[in-house]
Amino acid sequence: MKGRRRLLAAALALATFSVLSAGKLSLPYPPQGELGYVSIDPYKVSPLTAIIDLGGKNIADVKVKVHGKGKGGVDIEYDVGPTKILTYNGVPIVGLYPSHKNKVSVSYTVEGTIKNEEYTILTAGLPYNPVDGDVRFVPEFEPVTVADNFKDRLYFFNLMSRKPEISQFRWGSDGGAAEWDTKPLNVIADTNGDIRWMLDPNSQHDEESVYTSGVMIGTNQAPDGMLITGQGQRLFKFDLLGRHTMVRRLPRGFQDYSHDLEQLKNGNFIVRVAKRDYVRDDGVVVNTVRDHVIEIDRDGNVLDVWDFNKILDPYRDNLLLALDVGAVCLNVDTESEGETLEDLDKNAPFGDIPGVGPGRNWAHINSVQYSYHDDSIIVSARHQGTIKVGRDKQVKWILAPSEGWTGDLASKVLTPVDAKGNNLKCDNGKCEGEFDWPWTQHTSYIGKTNNSVISFDNGDGRGFEQPAFPTDKFSRAVQYEVNEADMTVQQVWQYGEERGYEWYSPITSLTQYFDDKDSMVIFSASRGLFDRENPPELSLVEMEYEGSEVFVEMNVKMPKLHAPGYRAWPISIDAMFGN
Structure with missing residues (x-):
């Protein structure tokens, strides 16, 4: 009996990991340094x-x-x-x-x-969720070029994992996009191609609940250094250790976060969402698809709403009819590559399909950014163009071909000019000189100056058509200078056209300016999407601002066929932990 008591006492001492000895804290085993465990x-x-x-x-x-x-x-x-x-x-x-x-x-x-x-x-190995068809456990990163003064770069990769199962949840036949549901795939890689951080996908995602399922995309770094992102019906804010400072459901009446959000300097959030129970002009009630932007404060109160069904014309179909239906963002059907829609039926079923009118994927807003100097927002609407809208919900300008815009909106389309300010003639979306519009673009962001707009021009539907051969397509990063007083736009820089089809990304992707190294970061995030034998090999490029020198180039080999990336950008550890 006494022996059992001694064993029990010893077990209790180990379980508490400390005992008091002579008035001092005594630990069961010594820590490595003078700090703790x-x-x-x-x-x-x-x-x-x-x-x-x-x-x-x-x-x-x-x-x-x-x-x-x-x-x-x-x-x-x-x-x-x-x-x-x-x-x-x-x-x-x-x-x-x-x-x-x-x-x-x-x-x-x-x-x-x-x-x-x-x-x-x-450390242990990386977390992994097997998916049918995977050819590797995690993405592989292959450095191609790394300049000496860029070797310290760490890149956050917001990638996609294709899940073959259909989601447990849908919003129903009246619209919505809840079926976008995959495990998150977020990693940080260094310039040697080594993974140095990875989010445990199971910690944030559970397909058994509508409030824990979805697609985690649009992750970026807030002004205070923290990470912000969203997934389906929730928004998150957390650090690299995984400490969450915000986990919030979307405000009642809104749904389907995806693509982009931004935290402002005052702590508010600009978020791309859709509207639940939206009443159309014909009285039909639908759930809309990627056509609303809201501003919320830190407590989740809705401060403002931009309803693009009212701001733009949801029945403009010029580019929609030219889209490659094989890849309309994450709705990928490789068997339909190069095919287009013959027409758009205004009475077609509602839902996440290319179509016109509220309740269908007519706008497809994939980025939103706040303009501090004039209290406006700039949105990239993949199926319409890049648009700047004021707080008063009035369009300031439209960066898109003039075809299809009517009424007051037609007067807001920017006129292309050359370096000398001469107007350039355009016909059916094709312009003379060194100017081209962004087509099915992603991430239309403000550049180095307030008048600069930079986009990843994916290039689908270029010139309102599909080329005779898919291999004639190309994507590019492009920068424009907008003169709001004259309502003109000049193309001042581009990269990617010279790389042709091998660098083509039909969906997703990013171009963004970073002032810490005065550089452009470009992520061709779906390169090789239609390859039927090999998983996509994505391409990250960081290069000289308005120049041609490439400082960093890295290829990203994805784990599965037809699995795209979404965005990639340099992350600052000091910004997150330095205060």
């Missing part, structure tokens, strides 16, 4: 992260270095500010390699004394 994947969201506990110490001036692995391995270095030290009660560690004994250096001051410590952090 290392907690790996502390929030059970991102397995390549850790927190080194403070161990009761008050530390400052914290610097972290996660050492690169092997030949060409990239060191990840960042500072950790006092707010984050208090928030985590420890030192956040990000950028670990999977299945590896990672070497991590941490320096800090405690009571005025500088400390330098080395930690070894053993």
Whole structure:
């Protein structure tokens, strides 16, 4: 009996992980340094992260270095500010390699004394959800070009995993897009092609509930360094450790977040959504498809609504009739590559289909950005054009061919000009000189100046037609300068046309300016989508602003046939943890 009691007492002591001895805290095994224990994947969201506990110490001036692995391995270095030290009660560690004994250096001051410590952090493998047809476990990253002063870049890849099952949930025959439902595939890769962070897909997604299913796309970095994204009927804000500061359902009356959202400097959010129970002019009630933008505050209160069924003409069909129905964004049917719709029936069924009128995919807004200098928004509507709209819901300008625009909207179409300001003649979407419109574009964002607009011109339906051979298609990054006073637009830079069909991306993709290195980041995110033998091999390019020098190029080999990426961009660790 006495032996059993001694064993029970020992077990209880180990279970609490500490005992008091002579008035001091005694630990069951010593930590690696003078700080506390290392907690790996502390929030059970991102397995390549850790927190080194403070161990009761008050530390400052914290610097972290996660050492690169092997030949060409990239060191990840960042500072950790006092707010984050208090928030985590420890030192956040990000950028670990999977299945590896990672070497991590941490320096800090405690009571005025500088400390330098080395930690070894053993990680497990990457989380993986097998999908029928996968040819590799995770994406593979292959650096092609890396300039010396860009080797420290870390790129966030917001990718797609194709799921063969049909979603458990649909909004029904009256519209909506709830059937967009796949496990998230979000990773960070360094310029050596190594994965240094991955979101555990099961931590954020469960197809058994409408509020935990959906597609996690449009992830970006907020002004405070945190990540913001959405998935179906919810919005998220979190850090790389997986600590969520916001998980919010869409406001009542709205549904189907996808593609893009932005957090403003005042904390509000601009979000691309759809409208539930929308009453059409003919009295029919539908759920709309990708045609609304809302502004909400930090508490989720709806402050403003942009209803593009009222702002634009939802029956303009010029580009819709020229679309390749084999790939209308994530609705991919490789057997229909190059085919178009013969007509658009105004009485066709409602739902996520190319069509006209509220309740069908007539607009397909895939990016939205707030313009601070004049309190407006710029949207990329894949099936209509790029449009700037004021707070008063009045269109300021339209960057699209003039065909099909009527009434007051026709006067808002920008006139193409050359470098000398001379008007360029255009006919059926084809213009003379060095000018072309963006076609089925993604990410129409403000560039280096307020008058600059940059897009990823996917190129489907170029000139309102499908070419005789699909291999004649091309995609490109393009920059325009808009003169709002004269209502003119000049094309000032492009990249990609010279690469032809091998760089063509029919859907998704991104072009964005980054001021930290004065560079353009371009992601051809669905290159090889129609290849019937090999999974897509996507292409990330970071290059000289308004120039031709490529600083970084990286290929991304996807795990499955016909699985596109969505966006990729350089992430700042310092912005997330430095305050």
